[in-house]
Amino acid sequence: MPLPVSRLALIALGLLGATMTVLAAARERHEGSDLEPIASLDVPRYLGAWYEIAKYPNRFQKQCDRDTTAHYSLQPGGGIQVINRCRRADGRIDEAVGSARQIGPADSPKLEVRFAPGWLSFLPMVWGDYWVIDLDPDYQLAAVSEPKREYLWILSRTPTVPRLAMAGLLDRLARQGFDINKLEATKQAR
Template sequence: MGKMTRWCAAAGTVAGAVGLLLGAAPAVAGPAPNPVVGSLGAVFPAPLAPVAKLDTARYLGSWYQLAAVPQPFNLNCARDTTATYGLIDESNISVDNRCTTYTGGVSGIAGNARVNDPITGAALHVSFPGVPFQGGQDGPSNYVVTHIADDYSWALVGDPARLSGFVLSRNPSVSDAQWREIRSVVEARGYNSCLLLTSPTTGGRAGVQPLCTV
C-alpha cells in the first residue's frame, strides 16, 4: 500500500538528481490542517488523519501509483508502479508491490498490512519480511488512507508525519480535471504538492514532474 514498497535503491547519482529536482521546485504548500502547538510555542501540522470509514472490500485489488514523495526504496522503479491488496482476515491484508525497472525487469516485494484502527479501517501497519525497523507485523500505523474518492477510483495515502505520500488510482491515466482535483486534495491534507513527483505509467503520463506543475 503505497509506502509498502521496498525495491532496490538506485545509485547515489539518481538520488542526487531527485534532490536537485525537488530543490528547483517552487515553494507551494497547502495549508496544514489543525496545527498542533508544542510546549515551546512551535507549530506542527497535525498528524495525517484517516478517512472516517474505509470500505475494505472496495479498497482491495490493484492500484497504480500516479504520484509520490520519492522514497529510497523505489528509486529503481522506472514506470508502472503498482500495489495489489488481498484479504487475509478481518485484521490483515496481503500486499504485493511491483514496478518495471530502468533495465526493463520487474521488481517487487510482498508484505502484510495489519489494521490498527478497527473503527475507520484506514490506519494500518505495513511490514515486509527482512525489512529493518518495522517491528514485525505489529507496530504503529505507517499507512493512513487520508482520502478516498466516492467511487473508489483514487486514493491518497501517507504516514502520520507526511514523510511519505502516494496518489493511487485504479487506472494508469486520469484527465486534466482529475489531476487538478488530486493536487487540491493533496494540498488540503497538508502536503506541499511540489514534493510529490508524478510516476510514469503505460498509457498515462510518461515523464516525472512535481505535482504542483501538473
C-alpha cells in the same frame, strides 16, 4: 565462560532500554500529528489492483523506473497481503510482498504495512503507517500517507487520471499541508 551477574544485568538493562526507546518511537509516530485520514474505509472495496500515479521520492523505490502497481488481497485470518511491483530501467520487474493490518475498528482508514519477514512482525519498527487520507466515493482515486507527511502516494484504479479529478485531489492535499511540488509522476507503459 559464563558472564558475571553484573555484566548480565547491564546487558539486560541495555536491551530493556533499547526496547523502551523503540516502543516510544512507535508511539510517537501516532501522536502529535494533525493529519486526518478519511472518516472510514471499506477494506473489501479497497482491495484489488491500484496504479501508482505519483509519489514523494523515497529510498525504497529508487530502483523503480515505471509501471508501479500495488495489489491488495485478503489473507486467511483477516490480514491483507500487499504485492508492490515496478519495472526497472533495464526492463526487469521488481516485486515486494508484504502484509498490512488495520489499526482500530473494522472501518479504520489507518493501517500498518510491513515488508520484513513475518517472524519479525512483533517488532514495532518493521511496521510502517499507511493512512488513507483521500478517497473518492467510488474507490477509484486515493491518496496514502503517514502522520509525519514524509511519504505520499497517489493511487488510481486506472493508469491515468482525468485532469479535473487530479487537480481536485492535489488541491485537497495542499490544504492538508503537503508540498505538491515534491510529487514525482510515475511513468506508465506506452
